[in-house]
Amino acid sequence: MSARIRMAKLAPYLFVGPAIAFVLVFLYAPVVFSVGLSLTDWNFISPTMNFVGLENYRRIFADPNFRDAAVNTLLYCVVLIPAQIMVPLALAALILRVRNPFLAGFYKSALFLPTILAYSTAGIAWLWLFDPLNGFFNAALSALGMPTSRWHNDPSLAIWCVTFVTFWKNFGLNMLLLLAALVSIPKSLLEAAAIDNAGPWRRFFTIELPLISPTFFFVAVTTTMNVLDDIVGVIDVLTGGGPYGQSSNILYYMYERGLSFFQFGQASAASVIIIVLVLVVTLAQFRMFEHRVHYES
């Protein structure tokens, strides 16, 4: 009997143990190690590892490539975060108003398809469309008698190509999440509002939007993270951060420092900077949305 009781006490820990172990070993521990490594000059090949204090941070901040990457990160965020929330919201609201169930299903699937592709698959599709010599876009432009473009090879266009492909590949998830939330709003509420002469716009802003605010909040937080994250894959296949670092971002900078140049100290310092940034942004979002989110029951 007592063995049974002991078992019952232990059981929850056996159930959550593996999950805890995995996140501690593979997610938390690397972050802690990064902080440690960021204070050293280790580069993987050299046998020695010296404590250098904040030298890596000083070097990074002095590195023009890092500054470019930081500015780009800001630019990506300013453009992509609103776009990846507002456009999917509008699309979700539109799909909800499509009466024909077959058409609605088609739109949903078609718009979601890019989301389930690998970065490399998305990458080759666009590399091919953008291809300066034989790509579709330039062929179309010259057929229309317009000047062709170098697209992602053009230093001033590269960042916008990356932005666009990232958007193309990622808006679908938010669309589905927001759509799922909109669908779950009781019809009776909207009908009641219609009887009270509230037009479609008014219904959207006074009823639907407040009622999906928890999902909206969830989407806002995860989108910020995803924008930072997802771009790395797109950059890697489309431009490799180039030309001349014009389309890099800070995560890609870190990735390059670490795994192409094996500057582990500097890469770790970059990752610590990113962690701090992410923490600040997430906390700010919680603060900002906390009291505006409407939870039912």
Next chain:
Amino acid sequence: MAILSVFPLLWIVTTAFTPNDLVLTKAFRLLPESPTFDNFRIAFTRFPVAAWIWNSLVIAGLVTAGKLAIAVPAGFAFAHMRFAGRDTLFWVIVATLTFPTIIGIVPLYVGISMIGWYDTLAGVIVPSIAYIGFYVFFMRQAFRSLPAEMFEAARLDKAGPLKQLLEIAIPNVLPAIASLGVISFLGAWNIYLWSLLVLDSPEKRTLTIGLKSFIVIDDFEPLWGPMMVVGLLSMLPVMLLFLLAQRFVMAAFTGRVGE
């Protein structure tokens, strides 16, 4: 908008069936002029594409199995068991949702190399299982929808925790588990940056990173046709899976996310 989102994919399909010499001259046809399977032959003979398909399947399958095996019991414990530190442990797991995926990549890479997992599938699979924040959260929500009385009755019948989980809880949340399985498979099939770092030898690669070797192989013009064949192969399974399971996944999502 719908056309815009599908067009690049159609273009992959078209190019995959267009003979290579035509690819470079006529960029303008949605239906290939003289459709051919040549590109498939070229792709499969010049690159170990069959091995890539197998590796992708193994990785996606094992990552999914691992995630479910870990997240399901944890979600159950967080939903229906009382124990010291429960809320703290829950947040320790869910907080990882805010970690950028590649943030710990340097120490992880060093660690994997030190235990000899560099260039092995295990090196890709095991660390990838750790991204379970969403899965644990989702499973807790699913198990919460089951009434507590269900398990109290089982306890009176002297059913142990494992029996409660396997015989009562899991059969009642199968749709939720299945949709997580689909989501995980889609995600793991597409793992990109991490496998690019860990897998090195050509026959160890997956489809998604095999594609990358097409991009870099020729300094002049890449082999667009065969490249699109591999692209097509990399997207077909996930597209089919998504179209088949769509209803299912949507239903599981509705009303659950953001609660």
